[in-house]
Amino acid sequence: MTAPIRVLVCDDQVLVRTGLVTIIDAQPDLEVVGECGDGQTAVDLAGTLRPDVVLMDLRMPVLDGIEATRLLAGAGIAQPAKVLVVTTFNLDEYVYQALRSGASGFLLKDAPPAQLLHGIRTVATGAALLDPEVTRQLVGRYASRIRPTEDTTQDTPLTPRELEVLRLIADGLANREIAATLSISQETVKTFVSRILTKLDLRDRVQAVVYAYRRGLVT
Known part of the structure; x- marks a missing residue:
């Protein structure tokens, strides 16, 4: 049997993080190997746990998701991690920075569970996750x-x-x-x-x- 996809969940909101962990762990092909509430801990845990995908919030204490993504997945990283950013529309000014930092894609926090699970599986394969309509709205808005x-x-x-x-x-x-x-x-x-x-x-x-x-x- 194929080993489950190993996921590290990073979000400073405990209720959100718990919900994500519950949804992911209910899938037979996915496994949450760790969870944390700040970017620095995500970087530290990724170094030891070697997750296949890091589910990353953007605004967090200690080290924000953009800098954590750069450290995990940026250019020049010997073993880059696949980072899937989870954000909200009112934080969309940060999405472009996260993509530049090496994120493999992004989802909105109000996305249905099926879309979240599809996103994790997609990013785990090495493919990017860019919803066409969201891309038009977010990247296009900040093109200038x-x-x-x-x-x-x-x-x-x-x-x-x-x-x-x-x-x-x-x-x-x-x-x-x-x-x-x-x-x-x-x-x-x-x-x-x-x-x-x-x-x-x-x-x-x-x-x-x-x-x-x-x-x-x-x-």
């Missing part, structure tokens, strides 16, 4: 403040078609929507996405979205 000052397209290694796919990813489109927009198959879209990530040395679609906004590829 994260726009870079340098020219953006002259030195990109991407072909024009790959740039087109990248822009659609950054617009929040899922693979099937990109396929419909460009009149190509979903398998072809997957191939383009893989090439984009490889050429840009990016880990997943989350980083691709961040790259597109940082490079000014999305208007």
